[in-house]
Amino acid sequence: MTSAAIAGVAESDLGVTNASILALQAQAITRALADAGLSVSDVDGLATSGVSRFSTTQVADYLGIQPAWSDSTFAGGSAYEMYVARAVQAIEARQASVVVVSFASNQRSAKSRRLGGILESHTPEAQFETPYGPLYPISYYAMAARRYLHEYGGTPADLAQVAVLAREWALLNPKAYRYGSEPLTVDDVLNSTMVSTPLTAADCCLVTDGGGAVVITSLERARDLRRDPIRILGYGEATTNTSMSQVPLLPTGACESGQRAFASAGLTPNDVDVIELYDSFTITVLLSLEALGFCGPGEAAAFVASADSRLGGRQPLNTSGGGLSYCHPGQYGVLLLVEAVRQLRGEAGDRQVADPSIALAHGTGGILSTHATVLLGVNR
Amino acid sequence: MIDDLAPVPDEVTQEWWEATRERRLLLQRCDRCGHVQHYPRAMCVACSSFELSWLASEGRGIVDSFTEVHRAPHPELEVPYVIARIRLDEGPVLLSRIVSSDQGQITCDACVSLAWQDIPNGYKLPVFYIDPK
Numbered sequence: 001m002t003s004a005a006i007a008g009v010a011e012s013d014l015g016v017t018n019a020s021i022l023a024l025q026a027q028a029i030t031r032a033l034a035d036a037g038l039s040v041s042d043v044d045g046l047a048t049s050g051v052s053r054f055s056t057t058q059v060a061d062y063l064g065i066q067p068a069w070s071d072s073t074f075a076g077g078s079a080y081e082m083y084v085a086r087a088v089q090a091i092e093a094r095q096a097s098v099v100v101v102s103f104a105s106n107q108r109s110a111k112s113r114r115l116g117g118i119l120e121s122h123t124p125e126a127q128f129e130t131p132y133g134p135l136y137p138i139s140y141y142a143m144a145a146r147r148y149l150h151e152y153g154g155t156p157a158d159l160a161q162v163a164v165l166a167r168e169w170a171l172l173n174p175k176a177y178r179y180g181s182e183p184l185t186v187d188d189v190l191n192s193t194m195v196s197t198p199l200t201a202a203d204c205c206l207v208t209d210g211g212g213a214v215v216i217t218s219l220e221r222a223r224d225l226r227r228d229p230i231r232i233l234g235y236g237e238a239t240t241n242t243s244m245s246q247v248p249l250l251p252t253g254a255c256e257s258g259q260r261a262f263a264s265a266g267l268t269p270n271d272v273d274v275i276e277l278y279d280s281f282t283i284t285v286l287l288s289l290e291a292l293g294f295c296g297p298g299e300a301a302a303f304v305a306s307a308d309s310r311l312g313g314r315q316p317l318n319t320s321g322g323g324l325s326y327c328h329p330g331q332y333g334v335l336l337l338v339e340a341v342r343q344l345r346g347e348a349g350d351r352q353v354a355d356p357s358i359a360l361a362h363g364t365g366g367i368l369s370t371h372a373t374v375l376l377g378v379n380r
Numbered sequence: 381m382i383d384d385l386a387p388v389p390d391e392v393t394q395e396w397w398e399a400t401r402e403r404r405l406l407l408q409r410c411d412r413c414g415h416v417q418h419y420p421r422a423m424c425v426a427c428s429s430f431e432l433s434w435l436a437s438e439g440r441g442i443v444d445s446f447t448e449v450h451r452a453p454h455p456e457l458e459v460p461y462v463i464a465r466i467r468l469d470e471g472p473v474l475l476s477r478i479v480s481s482d483q484g485q486i487t488c489d490a491c492v493s494l495a496w497q498d499i500p501n502g503y504k505l506p507v508f509y510i511d512p513k
Contacts, residue, residue: 116453127387127397128419129475131505134463135453142447143465150445150488196463197448243419245465245473249445 001265004088005222005229006376008036008215009338012104014327015177017209021051022062024104024211029063032213037226038098040065045096045216047071047083050103050331059102069096076365077278078237079103080214080333081372085235087216097217101337104211105329113207113330125243134244135196137280138204140367142196144249145283149198151250152298156198160189161305162282163202163324168310170321172351177208178325189282203282205323205332212334214341219379229379230341233267233358236260237372244367253371254291254362261360261373262293269293272375273356274343275315276336278364279322288362289317292373316353319343333363337374344378385454386501393420395434400504403496405437407470418472439494441468441508446478446486466492466508477507485510 010031012024019027025048033039046067049055056070069090073082080101087099107113117136119126134140145159167184170176184202192202222229237260238253262268269292277288289300294315303309309317320326320339327335340359342348357380362373389397399406408417408424411433415426423430446464462478464486478486479495493511496504 114453115451121388122390124393124419124421127389127393131385131387131499132463132475132477133385133449133453133457133461134475135449135451139447139449139463143445143463146447147445147488194448194450196450199447244475245419249465 001234002088002092002232003219004091004216004232005219005379006214006232006337006341007217007222007225007227007229008032008034008038009341010035010213011175011335011338012211014175014210015208016108017106018109019106019209021104021106022059024106024209025051025059025102026062028104028211028213029100029102032100032215035227036215038215042098043067043100045069045087045090045099047087047099048102049074049079050105067096069099075239075370075372077280077331077333078363078365078370078372079331080337081235081361081363081374082237084214084216084232084337084374085237085372088232088235091216091218097221099216100213101216101334102211102213103329103331103334105331106209107330108207108209129244137367138199139196140244141281141283142199143244144287144368145198145281147249148283148286154298154301156190157186158301159198159203159282159286160186161301162279162285163189165304165309166279166318166322166324169319169351170325172311172349173321173326174349176321176326177206178321199281199283205280205328206325208327208329210327210329210335212338214334214337228345230344231377231379233375233377234261234265235372235374236264237370239370241369242366250287251291252287252368254288254364254373257371257373258292258362261375265375267358267375272315272358272360274319274340274353274359275317276320276340276359276361277318278332278336278362279318279324280332280364282324284364285318287368288364292360292362311351311353319348319351319353331365333365336361336363340376344376386499387503392422396420397503399434400496400506401502403504405439405494405506406434407437407468407472408432409435416471418474435470437468437470437494441466441492443478443486443488443490443492444473445488448483462486464508474506478509479507480509
């Protein structure tokens with residue numbers, strides 16, 4: 001249990017925005033501060049990445065602030081769960097009092113996504129992996145999926161269930177990219193364009209613009225602000241690999257990340273009322289559910305296909321519609337936190353889970369490279 | 381292979397790439413603890429020693445996992461092709477391709493043997509084919 005809390009959250013505009021990265025950052029940050037009843041001048045801590053080489057400096061400069069604390073840890077989509085941990089530590093150490101964690105991307109409008117990823121020619125991967133032409137990150141997740149199905153006797157239909165569930169939730173979320181579209185079937189996923197076997201286009205997350213921000217302060221201060229505080233109960237993380245060959249595909253670093261987070265919060269997977277997992281690909285969700293201890297080995301697909309993961313179920317999963325059907329701006333981790341807070345506040349509209357007390361947000365970055373878990377709870 | 385993807389050796393990896401010209405797949409073995417590793421590094425990941433020697437792989441292993449790529453990351457690459465993680469009998473895993481095999485033959489844990497592909501700068505790239513024995 002920490003002495004820090006989330007006081008405000010917001011999304012920037014999502015989908016296809018034709019906006020610049022920094023304008024989307026400014027939207028997300030000012031909206032989250034307004035949600036908290038604070039303003040830009042109250043911010044003395046800033047954590048962000050994905051803007052430029054000097055990401056926090058860039059955003060601080062754009063906002064016209066000079067923070068006392070900053071962090072630009074680069075860990076892909078898991079960075080935002082890591083920033084929550086760092087922010088708690090900065091607040092408890094009195095290095096900062098109001099920290100904003102933010103991210104935004106215009107990757108769809110700017111057409112900046114590359115199937116081969118970004119090549120840094122001085123890395124070992126550039127010499128020993130890139131010459132073979134893997135899709136980055138897709139081919140690594142595809143190999144993890146193939147190994148997973150091989151070990152547990154599964155089929156691609158098991159993966160497809162994750163995309164089907166995501167679409168169901170997205171149809172309940174007016175902000176979702178796929179809101180107003182048709183429900184997805186397992187056959188739709190299997191018959192979608194093949195990208196890197198066994199993953200089809202429908203097994204892969206969206207490519208959209210979007211962003212979000214989270215305002216973190218002490219619980220004491222958050223009590224006096226506009227919204228009921230959401231407590232940060234615990235956190236954990238793990239960093240495992242950057243190349244495609246150096247660690248076993250299964251299980252993932254989410255095991256250690258989850259164990260560390262549950263231990264720090266004094267909780268177990270059974271205590272969690274709503275689960276928000278990074279769904280870069282359908283396989284990511286199955287691997288994370290098992291690694292975090294929500295399901296036994298090889299049992300995640302059955303959970304996803306069951307009523308337990310749905311509205312009214314025991315542990316509703318990825319309630320926004322996820323990166324697969326709601327929004328995936330490249331580093332989706334901040335939006336996991338936004339959705340977890342909205343569910344705990346009871347403001348999730350048609351997709352609201354019945355009276356949740358505890359939520360888990362788990363980010364995954366790179367090629368199952370970085371893993372970070374945050375446990376959040378209502379303040380009772 | 382296309383020029384953009386050609387490897388650029390450094391002082392640690394130069395010998396490894398030179399050996400590919402003679403179709404030799406080198407691994408690093410630690411002189412202090414005996415650990416075998418790939419990719420080549422300045423130090424042993426098991427004991428942090430900087431005393432490392434080269435060991436030629438026998439070129440046999442199994443498929444740890446694989447994926448058939450249907451959308452090329454570069455327009456010059458022809459799809460489909462098979463990317464795989466190969467677990468060598470000596471221990472290390474390397475990323476590679478599986479060539480000249482029916483897609484139906486390829487499964488996790490299938491046995492493979494080493495082959496070589498020419499690449500633009502005179503080096504060769506180790507690849508594998510399914511080789512049931």
